């Protein structure tokens with residue numbers, strides 16, 4: 413039976429299981445807020461569980477969200493099974509869907525200042541995406557080799573994260589995000605200049621670990637730049 417999104421459909425988001433996606437999104441965003449990743453309503457997280465996509469509301473303080481605030485979308489039909497009447501779904505929804513279309517189970521969007529600083533340190537490459545590249549850091553081993561590939565990058569592998577230009581509206585980033593995903597099929601992240609980053613993974617655990625590894629690498633890379641140390 414198809415659920416009627418105009419009804420509350422509370423059962424889709426209310427669970428005593430801490431690993432239920434509606435509970436996890438709230439918990440993750442509370443932790444991400446403390447890292448400065450989702451302050452001032454910016455950033456967010458979405459989870460795909462089977463055919464259900466769990467999406468946070470737009471424009472709310474992401475660290476204060478409750479499971480009852482979550483939208484639930486049916487992935488195959490892209491129709492909402494649950495729409496809390498007081499909110500709109502996150503403006504990042506089409507970008508999260510781009511990651512889910514490519515097999516992700518979770519997508520995290522942060523406004524981390526380290527990510528933003530990296531986009532300011534890598535020059536614009538007209539005609540194609542610019543790309544942040546770094547090598548010879550142990551934490552690179554925290555990033556997967558790529559979609560459909562087993563295991564993580566090695567210490568001697570080069571980490572490449574494409575950078576796309578920001579747009580006035582979040583949803584207008586979708587086309588360039590998808591282009592970057594096609595041009596860099598092994599990437600699990602895309603930086604957005606002067607804005608932040610989208611990071612995804614096959615599971616919540618992998619998306620979170622990759623987001624943490626990348627943020628660590630970005631911070632280190634900014635400090636390396638200040639000390640005139642090379643990234644490659």
Ligand SMILES: CSC[C@@H](O)[C@@H](O)C(=O)COP(=O)(O)O
Nearest residue numbers: 453454455456470471502503504
């Ligand atoms: C500080 S506003 C930031 C938004 O424009 C956007 O970039 C963002 O990350 C969050 O969008 P939202 O629709 O609240 O989920």
Ligand SMILES: [Zn+2]
Nearest residue numbers: 454455521608
């Ligand atoms: Zn944003």
